[in-house]
Amino acid sequence: xxxxxxxxxxxxxxxxxxxxxIGLFVTxxxxxxxxxxxxxxxxxxxxxxxIMVFMxxxxxxxxxxxxxxxxxxxxxDTSFRMCMxxxxxxxxxxxxxxxxxxxxxxxxxxxxxGGEGAGGADVTNAVLWSGYNYVWPTxxxxxxxxxxxxxxxxxxxxxxxxLLLTSGFTCTVAHHAIKDGDQKKMVRWLGATVxxxxxxxxxxxxxxYEAYAHLGLKMSSGIYGSTxxxxxxxxxxxxxxxxxxxxxxxxxxxxxxxxxxxHFAFEAAAWYWHFVDVVxxxxxxxxxxx
Amino acid sequence: MSQVDTSHDAHHxxxxxxxxxPGLMRWITTTNHKDIGTLYLxxxxxxxxxxxxxxxxxxxELWAPGIQIVDPMFFNSMTTMHALVMIFGVVMPAFVGxxxxxxxxxxxxxxxxxxxxxxxxxWIMPFAFTILLSTLFMDSGGPAGGWTMYPPLVLQMGDxxxxxxxxxxxxGISSVMGSINIVATIFNMRAxxxxxxxxxxxxxxxxxxxxxxxxxxxxxxxxxxxxxxxRFFETSFxxxxxxxxxxxxxxxxxxxxxxxxxxxILPAFGIISHIIPTFSRKPLFGYDSMVYATASIAFLSFIVxxxxxxxxxxxxxxxxxxxxxxxxxxxxxxxxVFNWVSTMWRGSMTFETPMLFAIGFVVMFTIGGLSGLMLAxxxxxxxxxxxxxxxxxxxxxxxxGAIYSLMAACYFWIPKWTGxxxxxxxxxxxxxxxxxxxxxxxxPMHFVGLAGMPRRIPDYSLQFADWNMIATIGxxxxxxxxxxxxxxxxxxxxxxxxxxxxxxxxxxxxxWTVASPAPYHxxxxxxxxxxxxxTR
Numbered sequence: 051x052x053x054x055x056x057x058x059x060x061x062x063x064x065x066x067x068x069x070x071x072i073g074l075f076v077t078x079x080x081x082x083x084x085x086x087x088x089x090x091x092x093x094x095x096x097x098x099x100x101i102m103v104f105m106x107x108x109x110x111x112x113x114x115x116x117x118x119x120x121x122x123x124x125x126x127d128t129s130f131r132m133c134m135x136x137x138x139x140x141x142x143x144x145x146x147x148x149x150x151x152x153x154x155x156x157x158x159x160x161x162x163x164g165g166e167g168a169g170g171a172d173v174t175n176a177v178l179w180s181g182y183n184y185v186w187p188t189x190x191x192x193x194x195x196x197x198x199x200x201x202x203x204x205x206x207x208x209x210x211x212x213l214l215l216t217s218g219f220t221c222t223v224a225h226h227a228i229k230d231g232d233q234k235k236m237v238r239w240l241g242a243t244v245x246x247x248x249x250x251x252x253x254x255x256x257x258x259y260e261a262y263a264h265l266g267l268k269m270s271s272g273i274y275g276s277t278x279x280x281x282x283x284x285x286x287x288x289x290x291x292x293x294x295x296x297x298x299x300x301x302x303x304x305x306x307x308x309x310x311x312x313h314f315a316f317e318a319a320a321w322y323w324h325f326v327d328v329v330x331x332x333x334x335x336x337x338x339x340x
Numbered sequence: 341m342s343q344v345d346t347s348h349d350a351h352h353x354x355x356x357x358x359x360x361x362p363g364l365m366r367w368i369t370t371t372n373h374k375d376i377g378t379l380y381l382x383x384x385x386x387x388x389x390x391x392x393x394x395x396x397x398x399x400x401e402l403w404a405p406g407i408q409i410v411d412p413m414f415f416n417s418m419t420t421m422h423a424l425v426m427i428f429g430v431v432m433p434a435f436v437g438x439x440x441x442x443x444x445x446x447x448x449x450x451x452x453x454x455x456x457x458x459x460x461x462x463w464i465m466p467f468a469f470t471i472l473l474s475t476l477f478m479d480s481g482g483p484a485g486g487w488t489m490y491p492p493l494v495l496q497m498g499d500x501x502x503x504x505x506x507x508x509x510x511x512g513i514s515s516v517m518g519s520i521n522i523v524a525t526i527f528n529m530r531a532x533x534x535x536x537x538x539x540x541x542x543x544x545x546x547x548x549x550x551x552x553x554x555x556x557x558x559x560x561x562x563x564x565x566x567x568x569x570x571r572f573f574e575t576s577f578x579x580x581x582x583x584x585x586x587x588x589x590x591x592x593x594x595x596x597x598x599x600x601x602x603x604x605i606l607p608a609f610g611i612i613s614h615i616i617p618t619f620s621r622k623p624l625f626g627y628d629s630m631v632y633a634t635a636s637i638a639f640l641s642f643i644v645x646x647x648x649x650x651x652x653x654x655x656x657x658x659x660x661x662x663x664x665x666x667x668x669x670x671x672x673x674x675x676x677v678f679n680w681v682s683t684m685w686r687g688s689m690t691f692e693t694p695m696l697f698a699i700g701f702v703v704m705f706t707i708g709g710l711s712g713l714m715l716a717x718x719x720x721x722x723x724x725x726x727x728x729x730x731x732x733x734x735x736x737x738x739x740x741g742a743i744y745s746l747m748a749a750c751y752f753w754i755p756k757w758t759g760x761x762x763x764x765x766x767x768x769x770x771x772x773x774x775x776x777x778x779x780x781x782x783x784p785m786h787f788v789g790l791a792g793m794p795r796r797i798p799d800y801s802l803q804f805a806d807w808n809m810i811a812t813i814g815x816x817x818x819x820x821x822x823x824x825x826x827x828x829x830x831x832x833x834x835x836x837x838x839x840x841x842x843x844x845x846x847x848x849x850x851x852w853t854v855a856s857p858a859p860y861h862x863x864x865x866x867x868x869x870x871x872x873x874x875t876r
Contacts (some may be wrong), residue, residue: 058529060451063361063369067460074513075467078506082471085502085572109456125528129453132524140516140558147562147592151577151584159585169655178580190583194576270574273583280569280577 057123059116066109073101110298114315118307127314134318138325141288145329148284152277152336160184160273163191189272198266200274203338206257210250211334214289217246218327221296221320231310233303240300243323247293254286281333285326292326295319359860368463371455372860373440378757379462380437381750385826387429387469392819394422399781399815401798402808415798416484417476423487427604428511429469431738434746435607436461436518439546442753443522445851445858446540446875448531448867453524461518468510475500475507486796488593489564491578491586495571502572505564512557519550519557526550531850533869537631540849540876541624544631545610548638552599552606555642560596563589587652594645602641605705605737606634608745609676612698614849615752616680619695620687621846626679627876633672633679640669650721659718666716670709677706692844693767697748700740700775708736711786726796729789735782739818740775747774747825754832755839759857762832770828773821781814848874 077098083091116122122130161167164184165175175182179191187200201207224239258279261267269279299319302308308316360366360375367379397418401409410418440458444451452458476482480498483489494501526547530539539547567589569575576582578589609630617624624630646654646662654662680702689695711733715721724730747770755761784807789795793804800808839856854862869875 058450061371061456063365064371064456064459065369067456067463068368070460071463071467074464074510075471078471078510079503082502082506085568086499128528129524132527133454133457133520136520136523136554137516140520140554143555144558144562147559148566150559150592150595151562151566151588154588154591155577155584159580159588160583162585163580163583167655169653184583188583190576190579190581192581194579194582195574268574269569270576272576276566276569276575276577276582276584280566280575 057125059121059123059126061116066105066112069101069105069108073098073105076101114302114307117312117315130314130318134321138321141325142329145281145284145332148277148281149332149336152281155273155277156186160186160188187274189274193272195268195271195275196266198268198271198275201257201261201265201267201278201338203334206253206260207334207338210253210257211330213246213250213253214327214330217243217250218324220246221323225316225320228303228308228313228316229310233306233308236308236316237300237303240296240303244293244297244300247289247296247323251286251289251293254282254289257282278337281337285329285333288326288329292319292323295322369459371451371459373444373452373455373458374757374858374860376452376458376462377437377439377441380433380440380465383462383465384430384434384437385829387425387433388822390473391422391425391430392822394418394425396815396819398422399812402800403812404809405800405802405805407799410798412798413481413484416486416796417482419796420483420485420487421472421476424472424483425469426738427487427600428508429465429472431604431742431746432515433465435546435549435604436522438542438607438611438746438749438753439522441757442851443525443543443546444529445854445862446543446849447526447529447534448850448863448869449525449529450861450864450866451529452521453529454521457517458521461514461521464510464514464517468507468514471503471510472507475503478503488590488597489567490593491567491570491589494567495578502568505568508564509561512561515553515557519553522546522550523554531863531866531869533873534875535871537628538869538871538873538875540610541613541627541630541634542607542610545606545613545634548634549603549606552603552638552641556596556599556603559592560600563592563596566592587649590649590652591646594648595642597648598645599638599641601734601737602637604742606637608701608705608742609634611745611749611752612680612701613676615694615698615748616683616702617848618752618844618846619692619698620684620689622683622687623848624679624876625682625685626675629675630679633675636672637669640665640672644669647716647718647721650718651725663716663718667713670713673709677702677709692751693762693764693771694748694752696768696771697744697751700771701744701748704740704744704775704778705737708733708738708741711736724789726794727789728785728793728795731795732782732785732789735785739782740778747771750825750829752844753851754829755843756851756856756858758833758836759839759855760832760836761839762828762836766824766828766831770821770824773824774818777814777817777821779814781811781818784808784811784814848876850875 075098077095080091080094080096080098084095085091161184162171163175163179164182165172166184182191189195189198220239220242224236224243227235227239267275267278269275296319299316302315360372361369367375370376397410398415401415440452478498478500480500482500483494483497483504485494485497526539526543566575566577570577570579576584578584578586580586613624613630644662644666646658647666650659711729715724715730715733751762751767788804788807791804793800841855842852843856850867853867
């Protein structure tokens, strides 16, 4: 390693990035073949994921070791903070695409298919989809997926909202604990946060089971099923990632890695967790409530 | 190894002059911004010839009416792949390469903010393009529905569909990581004392470009993910029968796609804003207005996307809104063009190769900009839509626009990279031959386009034959003259007149204060910047 004279840490000879590239390459090639029905695709996909996990372990271990040795100064810390914030912004935009699809379908394409609006929508409706009246939720004029009942907001979704909001609270308590230098308290409250996160995912899985088994609500249930499963599915995936991040931070807390001044790993994971939380609120309002 | 080795430190003091690792591992494991910049630039040069080869296949087929060389499906996959390779494999990586090489030196920084991430951003590219190009060798052939991948056509593609989607995800990861790194470098790594308004224009334009990338690439990733689920998991995002809408894909795609075209041109504006002042021996005219114009273009780029979709039957209010917002872009772009011209006004100008390419850029990019203004007029666009006029328009802004800026940048900075001057005589020849052929290639496309020749079709009506033949002559002339560029680069790397640190008489900025060739590590000790330091 070496640092510039003013102390900015500049690593040398990084071996993990190429491992990551190979891992992603194998993952994508495997998934592509799997989707096309090739037998080796599935195995290749899991092999790729294994390489990715190996890479993430190795890369993070290196960074943690460097951090513990005190190689990073305040300026490096600022770089990390900026990167994490911009990464979260990119995730916001990613969800934005799916929310955009939801709003577009509800505000524009649905009413047009139902014959509302100027520019000949009524003719399109009469000629192509005669008799179709647009009401959200819909599985479209062709009743794609064969009819369904929408997921109500009361019950599991409301419980899930409370679970995530509570986890936001426990996460903040953990943050205050580490700011006071109380690492044991931090670990306890983080444990609660991670547990709430996984209970959320379990509830979500049960909700999917309910949807498929009792409501007839499937990914193939027209635009409602598409947006419902795409938004909640990607959100659930992000909850899992956030919970894993917090879990790693918790393990590091048990090893005593953090101080009142130096705990950016905690903050990065917490930022991510709050981001996931806010996305859920958007989901709750626009997917479930209205 | 990127492990902490404190004993190593003890031997060498608090900073060592770590040279590159030996052999191939140097390039695979490097964290040095100059090495990574070099890798990006070579990658993009190789892809330039691959994408160029595809263009020549297209032009060879269009040499005469009728089907003569390739079958129509392969022709369509050539137009699709040519676009994907040139956009994502040539212009974007080349600009990232220049950003890697130049931004730390322009800011007086020791390296990029996150060197390991920087390595990963590059080393994704060869793998991503292996996936993309491999689709050409699959039984079903490569993607053939156009680079915009509109459903429902794209969903009818064969087995290569999933691989194209994943190649896009893969490249997107690289772009987002690279952009985050650039933003962090610009905000956090400036030499102490350097204010934002002291930054060179190339840095400013890249800052704004990086923001555009972070904001739009994830949207593109979302759009192709929805295509993937529509194809494999029975969703109905883009199917009217299920309540979705194929046009919705176009909205989401162009929300990414329009900022993307500014991603391809804003760094070019930055480069030109360095070269014209240097060879006019005057500071850039209207620096502040350049910064604000760049920011305005970036903002406007988010509210003009549907001008690509005037013929889809949008409501009238939307057509009018997107027409006027598109026309507004010509205001900040005009500010830029007038500033470049004003910089040259009464300058003591000389016309070395970079300056020739820069002036060529200003003239020919403006031609492309004006045809863009024509296309912005909704009622007129209904006539022009999907004709060769559109092809002429975006090739004028991308080839004598973005590509010329890259050529200019290479000639401008190669003495700093190699320590040798390139062959000026050959460079000038390269410019003039390219400029003649590029106009022979693209100018006739305006005529056939206005006369109604559709794009992306291997055959055409007899009346378009003459101009197509001329365009094909231009294409082969332009394509083969780029071999000169490769020769000039190799010659310059091998030797040549030694360059001074300043290189150009009118050079301004920190990158010219270091030796030529630039040492492996520059600015390990931060330079001191005062309000009077010339940094731009």
